[in-house]
Amino acid sequence: NAGVMQNPRHLVRRRGQEARLRCSPMKGHSHVYWYRQLPEEGLKFMVYLQKENIIDESGMPKERFSAEFPKEGPSILRIQQVVRGDSAAYFCASSPSRVGVHEQYFGPGTRLTVT
Amino acid sequence: DQQVKQNSPSLSVQEGRISILNCDYTNSMFDYFLWYKKYPAEGPTFLISISSIKDKNEDGRFTVFLNKSAKHLSLHIVPSQPGDSAVYFCAASDNTNAGKSTFGDGTTLTVKP
Numbered sequence: 396n397a398g399v400m401q402n403p404r405h406l407v408r409r410r411g412q413e414a415r416l417r418c419s420p421m422k423g424h425s426h427v428y429w430y431r432q433l434p435e436e437g438l439k440f441m442v443y444l445q446k447e448n449i450i451d452e453s454g455m456p457k458e459r460f461s462a463e464f465p466k467e468g469p470s471i472l473r474i475q476q477v478v479r480g481d482s483a484a485y486f487c488a489s490s491p492s493r494v495g496v497h498e499q500y501f502g503p504g505t506r507l508t509v510t
Numbered sequence: 511d512q513q514v515k516q517n518s519p520s521l522s523v524q525e526g527r528i529s530i531l532n533c534d535y536t537n538s539m540f541d542y543f544l545w546y547k548k549y550p551a552e553g554p555t556f557l558i559s560i561s562s563i564k565d566k567n568e569d570g571r572f573t574v575f576l577n578k579s580a581k582h583l584s585l586h587i588v589p590s591q592p593g594d595s596a597v598y599f600c601a602a603s604d605n606t607n608a609g610k611s612t613f614g615d616g617t618t619l620t621v622k623p
Contacts (some may be wrong), residue, residue: 430613436615437615438554438613443610
């Protein structure tokens with residue numbers, strides 16, 4: 396049973412370019428979460444999605460950032476016109492839809508470097 | 511306002527001794543607490559959890575204690591092993607925001623042989 400997959404593992408973008416980060420949840424999991432970890436900091440919640448729905452995006456910056464989890468295919472975190480401050484590790488996690496299950500299963504992360 | 515705080519950025523213990531990692535929270539709506547372990551260049555992995563209706567949960571060498579009145583929880587690892595060296599994150603969630611977890615900044619544990 397494959398775990399949460401994220402790609403690419405490392406991504407280098409120049410300022411102003413777009414970054415697309417992909418996340419495939421564990422088989423059978425319908426909930427996806429994105430977190431960002433800045434250097435020397437903890438995990439900061441960004442967005443919580445279910446298939447075709449954004450449930451909570453309270454942690455997402457209002458501009459340049461968007462996320463989707465289509466009916467088919469992986470979840471995508473998109474950052475437009477990247478700036479140096481976007482350099483961070485971005486982690487995706489998934490969980491099943493069973494009520495009362497709070498544990499999340501994390502992918503290995505995508506390390507974004509903006510030059 | 512940080513709702514989950516891990517006030518010790520690092521902790522160093524000798525192999526075989528007890529490691530105690532602490533976590534404080536401010537949101538009284540939190541009713542489920544989790545600990546995750548993270549190695550460098552990897553994602554966090556779930557370690558152990560506790561519901562607010564309990565005050566202790568044990569799994570092998572790992573025990574989590576919850577003091578609701580103090581809004582404090584702790585993770586005990588005994589005996590500590592060098593392979594336990596990692597960053598430990600405390601997280602909290604509530605059923606009204608099912609699924610969304612709030613994380614602390616982590617404590618780096620180093621277990622010396």
